[in-house]
Amino acid sequence: MPASITLSHLSWSTPDGHALFSGLDLSFGPERSGLVGRNGVGKTTLLKLISGDLQPRSGRVIVHGSLGRLRQAVQVGPDETVADLFGVTxxxxxxxxxxxxxxxxxxxxxxxxTLETRLAAALARVGLPIEPGTALTTLSxxxxxxAGLAALVFAEPDFLLLDEPTNNLDREGRRAxxxxxxxxxxxxxxxxxxxELLEAMDAIVELTSLGASVYGGNxxxxxxxxALDLAAARRDLTEAEKRRDETERKAQIAAERKARKDSTGRKARAKGDAPLLLLDAKKERSEKSGGAGARLAERQQSQASEALAKARERLEILQPLSVRLAPTGLPADKVVLRLDALRFGYEPLRPVLDGLSFTLAGPQRVAVTGRNGSGKTTLLGLITGRLQPQAGSVWVLPGAALLDQEVSLLDPCETIRDNFKRLDPxxxxxxxxxxxxxxxxxADAALxxxxxxxxxxxxxxxLACVLGGxxxxxxLILDEPTNHLDIDAIEAVEAGLRAYDGALLVVSHDESxxxxxxISHRLELPPTA
Known part of the structure; x- marks a missing residue:
């Protein structure tokens, strides 16, 4: 039987009762499928359900073939080696x-x-020519x-389950x-x-709060x-709004017509122009007809409102996040950063940075690039004042903002709103x-x-607290800003930064x-000795 993964009527909820999946039906064959969706929609949870690390509340996960799973972080013990990771010690x-x-x-x-040859080949496939006895704690x-990915490939499973495999990798690692x-x-x-990785996929599976949609191709x-779906959703919303308005207009006309007939009947009764029995019969027929008409109008209005709500929900899911920024007013020749013969090292005779000079003026956009360990994070520490240079100098325009991977500018005990007010009083x-x-x-999401x-x-x-004022x-200094964002959020940030008229210094391995x-300039840091 060909290798396959089948999810049948799968349901799963978080411990607090929030339903991530309800009646989900999805299958994967022997092809490369990229799993995408906004943060919190359940992508990592779905991998855990497939691998058996989590059990569904209801439904079934049927796997034909073997699985190899790579988690977002490879946890290691103090004495573990690469050979331990491969299970070949x-x-x-x-x-x-x-x-x-x-x-x-x-x-x-x-x-x-053949073991040693196969080990070397697996490590070479991910661009990591190291010895099996290398301690994992010595690796970045x-x-x-x-190394974890190489161990998976070495085991030759029928399916790879990979969770953000290129996060924190340098350019060379991503390419591998x-x-x-x-x-x-x-x-x-x-x-x-x-x-760039998703371009190598055979299919894209998108998770939303409405379920899963499978798109063939990369x-x-x-x-x-x-883009076609978004255009269709906008048309559907327009049509739903028209139907709702038309239904409400017809209900209003019917209500006004009934009110006029009731008024005529009351006047006739008051004049005594017709026998009471006849007037009572007309009144009863009118009430029955009016009641049926009101129920029909109510049902039509309810259906129109439900269709409108669904159309709005679908558009909300498909509509990309939009970011607009106020201008900074930075002059074209204003110096915002100056590095002069900068030297720094964690060991006296092994400088990470040695003799680095650089000037950033006006609204330039500079990417700091280099292999893992070349000193990118160290350079940001020196620029922000967290580290002090051993030689040379650093000057930074007052008021510069750093957004690091830990988002340390936010107070975790405060609400998002209160953080914003503190940073932009x-x-x-x-x-x-x-x-x-x-x-x-x-609304309440800000609280x-x-x-x-x-x-x-x-x-x-x-980003909202730094750029939204x-x-x-x-x-603005950004340290790997895309590492934990979903693609919709990344594209929204891109749109906002394209409109940003200040100076940018960005550490990122994400070429897209x-x-x-x-980016107009690159500051390439050489590998450390």
Whole structure:
């Protein structure tokens, strides 16, 4: 039987009773499927249900074939090695004994003489030429992710279940993962907001609060279909509004007609122009007819309102987030950042940055790029004052704002609204609520505590608080801003940053994002020795 994953009438709710899936029917075959959707819609939960880490409230998950799952973070113990991650520590030890002439005849017959070659090939496929005995604690987060993916490929499962496999990877690591998946011939279900990776998919599965929709083809083909869906949803909403208005108009005309007939009947009764029995019979017929008409009108109005609500809900799901920013007024020649012969290292004789000079003036858009470990985070620490240079100097325009991956500018104990008011005390309540609404924090959503938000919601709230005011900062520093955002939010941020007229310094490995926001210069940091 061909490998497959089938979800049948699947339902699952969070511990507080919020239903993520209800009666979900979905299937995956031996192809590469990208799983997309807004943050909080249940993408990671769906992978956990498929892998058996969670059990559905109702329905079934049927898997034909083997699964290999890569989680967002590869957790490691202090003594674990790459060989432990692959599950081949004992097999490698046997080969070592055999090569030393200490293995028994029985052990020699069980030895896998191709193991070392296959291990090296799996690691090479993800661009990680390291020894199996390497301690995992010595690897960066991105290197651990690549090692975990190599271990999955080595096991040769029928399906790969990957949760944001390119998060925190540098350009080289992202390229290795994309190439690996492009050549993968088994099944794969990939949760990702990496549009370059999604271009390598055979199908895109979109999760929304309405369920799942499957689109054949890669990311570009999916976006084209979505544009058509959005246009259709707007037409449906217009038609639903017309039907609702027409139904209400007809109900009003019918009510006015009945009121006139009732008035005529009352006048005739008062004059005594006709026998009471005849008038009573007419009244009874009128009341029956009027009651039936009222019930019919009420039913039609209810149906029209329900259709309108559904049309609005679908448009809300399909409509991309829209961000508009106020101008900063930054002059074209105003210096916002100056680095002069900057030197810094965590060890005295091993500088991470050595002799770095750079000037950013006016509304330039600069991407800081380089491999993991080349000093990008260190440079941001020096620019923001968290670190002090060992030599050289840093000057930054006062009022510059940093939005880091932890969104540390937000107080987790305060609501989003209160954070906004603290960071922009000049804004009145209407301006505050309007700014937050543009970033999809409407009404009570703006009253959520920042500490209760998901990673993507937290970053969106940080962007709202930094950029949403009447006078955004003239210089904005972003540290991997897309890592925890869903694609709709990324595209909204891109739209907002394209309209931003201040200076940008961005650390990001997301080339699609950098292209979209119009990066004009690059500061490439060389690998550290």
């Amino acid at each position: 004992d097999a490698l030890a046997l080969l070592a004994r055999a090569e030393a002439g200490h293995a028994s005849t029985e052990e020699l017959s069980a030895a896998d003489w 987060g991105g290197q651990r992710t690549r 993962v994309i190439e690996l998946l492009a050549g993968w011939r088994g099944g794969a279900v990939v949760v990702s907001h990496d549009r 990311w570009s083909q999916y976006r084209a279909r979505k 000049q804004s009145d309540e209407n301006a505050c609520r309007s700014a937050l609404a543009r970033f999809m924090f409407r 959520q505590k920042a500490g209760s938000l998901s990673g993507g919601q937290m970053l969106r709230a940080g 009447e006078r955004p900062p003239s210089f 994002f950098l292209d979209a926001i119009g």
